[in-house]
Amino acid sequence: MKYQRPPYTFVGLVELKVTDLQRSLAFYQNIIGFKVLEQSERKVLLTADGKTPLLSIEQPENVTSKEPRRTGLYHFALLLPTREDLGKVLYHLVQNNVRIGASDHAVSEALYLDDPDGNGIEIYRDRPDTEWEWMNGEVKMVTEPMDGQGVLAAANGEKWTGLPEGTVMGHIHMHVSDLTKTEEYYTKGLGFDVVCRYGGMALFISTGGYHHHIGLNTWNGVGAPAPSDNSAGIKLFTLVLPNEDSLQTTVGNLKQIGAYVQDEDGVIVTKDPSDNKIRLVVA
Known part of the structure; x- marks a missing residue:
């Protein structure tokens, strides 16, 4: 989990809009294994360790179903501490007849599923970074079948009891409308490095040499429109910067490339070229 804390810039809280808060809450507690941190009539803040908010689900007024072929969330990805943890999750999902996908990405092993609104979720474990292969500044990532039996065996028959305390938001993967403009925004504006072109x-x-904090794709179509404001899907995600200096530098860089950046009630908010909204905070 060393890449999800300072001195790196990493993904923090992900905020989703849902069409039925109680249905979503039941799913995120019983299937994913979150605990409730805070709850109000229209919004719930979810945590793995009882302290750190990782996911917010909110039912806006007049919310509509998730719109297809739009920019926005492809998936958010929960990073588990160990392969044993992943094995427990896999067994739990199979026992509950949850429809899942599973892949080996060389750097990680991952399970994929959707929440009741069609928001994508990845639950994964990283292989040690000493096993990642790099060539010419790019990390080798593949999509191959996961060794499901091996992952299940790693759990040693131990029971699933929800998300382990060490779970973090490992990365986020977004649909965008244009890769060229997007690359400029995230590298020149936000200071990320490209580690793989796929x-x-x-x-x-x-x-900091992580395999990815953010994935970006045009799989919903080049020029895909942004979803409506009241559509279910992602509201925004938070990027956690290491310190105040890096925040000020980032704001300056974003302004320099002409990106949207605003101070909203003392919080810096920016939007990528596909209208995906990002909150910038300091660790």
Whole structure:
């Protein structure tokens, strides 16, 4: 989990809009294993360790179903401490007849599923970074079948009891409308490094040599429109910067490239070229 804390820039709280708060809450507690940190009539803040908010689910007034072929969330990704933890999650999901996908990405092993509104979720564990392969500044990532039996065996028959305390928001993967403008925004504006180009339609970026803090793709179509304000889906995500100096530098860089950046009630908010909203905070 060393890449999800300072001195790196990493993804913090992810905020989702849902069409039925109680249905979503039941899913995120019983299937994903979150605990409630704070709850109001229209919004719930969820945590793994009882202290750190990782996910917010909110039911806005007049919310509509998630719109297809738009920019926005592809998936948010919960990073578990160990392969044993992933094995417990896999067994739990299978026992509950949850429809899942599973992949081996060389750097990680990952499970994929959707919440009741079609918001994508990845639950994964990293292989040790000493096993990642780098060539010419790019990390080798693949999509191959996961060794499900091996992952299950790693759990040693131990019971799933929800998300382990060490769970963090490992990365986020977004649909965008244009990779060229997007690359400029995230690298020159936000200070990320490109670590993998995937088939001309996806880009993986990170700080500090992680395999990716953010994935970006045009799989919903080049020029895909942004979703309506009241559509279910992502509201915004938070990027945690290491210190105040890096925040001020980042704000300056964003302004220099002409990106949207505003102070909203003392909080810096920016939008990427596809209208994906990001809150910038200091660790």
